[in-house]
Amino acid sequence: MKRIDLISQLNILLEPHTIRDFCPNGLQVEGTDNIKKVVTGVTASQALIDAAILQKADAIIVHHGFFWKGENPEIVGMKKKRIAALLKHDINLIAYHLPLDVHPTLGNNAQLAKLLDITYEAGLELGSSKSVPVKGILNTPLTAEEFAQKIATVLNRKPVTSIVRDKKIESIAWCTGGGQGYIDLAAQQGIDAYLTGEASEQTIHSSREQNIDFFAAGHHATERYGIKALGEYLANEYHLDVTFIDIDNPV
Structure with missing residues (x-):
């Protein structure tokens, strides 16, 4: 599936334009144009990115992505390491926050x-x-x-x-x-x-x-299920290879 088509279908489904949010919804980091393997998870942590790399994923879809309002905009430290890994492996990062909640x-x-x-x-x-x-x-x-x-x-x-x-x-x-x-x-x-x-x-x-x-x-425990359901929907609707990876978090 082409990246542009996946984002288009997700935007139609989740309607991010209808709700004010604290972060950009949709494509946050651009990777390969062709998407076959997708990893879903709650948060775009380094652990999830590393797991997606091992899975040879073309895209990661999460509930908690990057670029939150009020955070330091500099691409340094932890953020630099995460984004560098995505770019090195040509992995798209796609995130939907409040649109997925509602x-x-x-x-x-x-x-x-x-x-x-x-x-x-x-x-x-x-x-x-x-x-x-x-x-x-x-x-x-x-x-x-x-x-x-x-x-x-x-x-x-x-x-x-x-x-x-x-x-x-x-x-x-x-x-x-x-x-x-x-x-x-x-x-x-x-x-x-x-x-x-x-x-x-x-x-x-x-x-x-x-x-x-x-x-x-x-x-984390209350927000595992929306992103998992979204991945199952994409697998059934568009025949993508989707794996949900739960990086546990006690908070």
């Missing part, structure tokens, strides 16, 4: 809901057609302790919790990755629980003082 079927939020048996109802950011945090219901209401155990079993990651209610969870809001700041929106809408990847010190106070159960299941 995709209604392949996205991180959608895939996490599927794994945890949650039904999506609406965006949490009222009035936004591309709300990053979302809300819905647990198909089987669970106590907070039961839900924490389910997260640990399904994601293989024991969550950080703040359990403040003595009733079963029915309504829930969630945002994969570093979405802990949205807990206040969930509390304002009277939702029983909020699930995300990370926790900040103030998040626990928000949970306790607004009577909303909270679960932080890991940034």
Whole structure:
């Protein structure tokens, strides 16, 4: 498949032009024009790049790429080593951040809901057609302790919790990755629980003082599934050779 055609199809699928982001979405580092072997992963770390080189990949597609707003723009140190490896081996780096979070079927939020048996109802950011945090219901209401155990079993990651209610969870809001700041929106809408990847010190106070159960299941652990689903879609739709490589991260 030609690189230009792959990027075109990904842009049609993920619609990056419809959402404001903190990084460029799409092609970030140009490599070979012909793409047959693709490696997918959560983050364009050196470990993932090295694994892709061993796989003789033509392209790496990730959720967390390069060139974030506010970072040092100089191509030095760690960044220089990563980009040099990509250029040396003529590997394309393609990244989709928020567009992959919000995709209604392949996205991180959608895939996490599927794994945890949650039904999506609406965006949490009222009035936004591309709300990053979302809300819905647990198909089987669970106590907070039961839900924490389910997260640990399904994601293989024991969550950080703040359990403040003595009733079963029915309504829930969630945002994969570093979405802990949205807990206040969930509390304002009277939702029983909020699930995300990370926790900040103030998040626990928000949970306790607004009577909303909270679960932080890991940034990496909650965002493995969107990029994996995207790779499976590309393999099925375009007959590309796609391998998902999970470079574990405890955060």
